[in-house]
Amino acid sequence: MSGNPQIKYAIFDLDGTLLDTESIYTIATQKYLDAYANGVKFTYDVKKQLMGRHINVSTQILLDTYHINDTLEHAIQYKVETLNSLWPTVKPLPGAIRILNYFKKHHIPIALATSTTKSVFDIKMQGKKEILDYFDVIVLGDDPHVKEAKPNPQIFLHAGHLLGCTDMKQAIVFEDAVLGVQAGIASGAYTVAIPDHEQPEDPYFQNAYTVLKSLNEFDPKIFGLPNDY
Known part of the structure; x- marks a missing residue:
């Protein structure tokens, strides 16, 4: 400009x-991948596609990218509960x-x-x-x-x-x-x-x-x- x-x-x-929330999102997402995607690493190339998006959209991208057999509703619930436990920090x-x-x-x-x-x-x-x-x-x-x-x-x-x-x-x-x-x-x-x-x-x-x-x-x-x- x-x-x-x-x-x-x-x-x-x-x-x-x-x-300083981005590290929290990374921790919560990695916990989910550990539980539902055999611990595949949450890379920055994937994360940058999620940052700034609505949680419904970002979670669907996560499921599609890692070919996770889970419902969108459950994946969101898991992430929200994990994040809620971390927000106070x-x-x-x-x-x-x-x-x-x-x-x-x-x-x-x-x-x-x-x-x-x-x-x-x-x-x-x-x-x-x-x-x-x-x-x-x-x-x-x-x-x-x-x-x-x-x-x-x-x-x-x-x-x-x-x-x-x-x-x-x-x-x-x-x-x-x-x-x-x-x-x-x-x-x-x-x-x-x-x-x-x-x-x-x-x-x-x-x-x-x-x-x-x-x-x-x-x-x-x-x-x-x-x-x-």
Whole structure:
């Protein structure tokens, strides 16, 4: 994207961007594969096809990829129960609170746009009210206005709309997943990739406006923002 950014809105993914959840998803998925696919290894090539998708879609891809003889309903139930036991251990990623404080300090409206459904979101965010308080808007994966999942940009476009953004070139999107970065770029927003630490060299991330190792590397100057991060 060319031109000089004039950012007025910020939109964040949740899993792997603000919360260190991707390792949890890997653990839960590997447990399932250990139990139902003879312990085949859950590789990043498969994981990147799942990241950012609705759990129904991602689980079906998992079943198809590994040729697992199980029902979608049972596989989802197994994953959800395993994940629910692990959510209390999830912590914010490095720089997460810092960057939210930065945007709040500069009165830039902040949205959360996550593929997580409300029932899972409520469990995941228990005890994390200090993060939720930063957001002016929260859009979840089962929002009736979001009919298409990432890489479709619909969730980011709806979040921008709720923030009052009429031109997505005034928005910045933060994402860790390939599908999320695709969605951010397709929305027209300046998209920042913070790649999943398991496979940061995925070549697609170079399509983002900038690539960071962590949110602590954020450089507000390149987005026309105050340089006091």
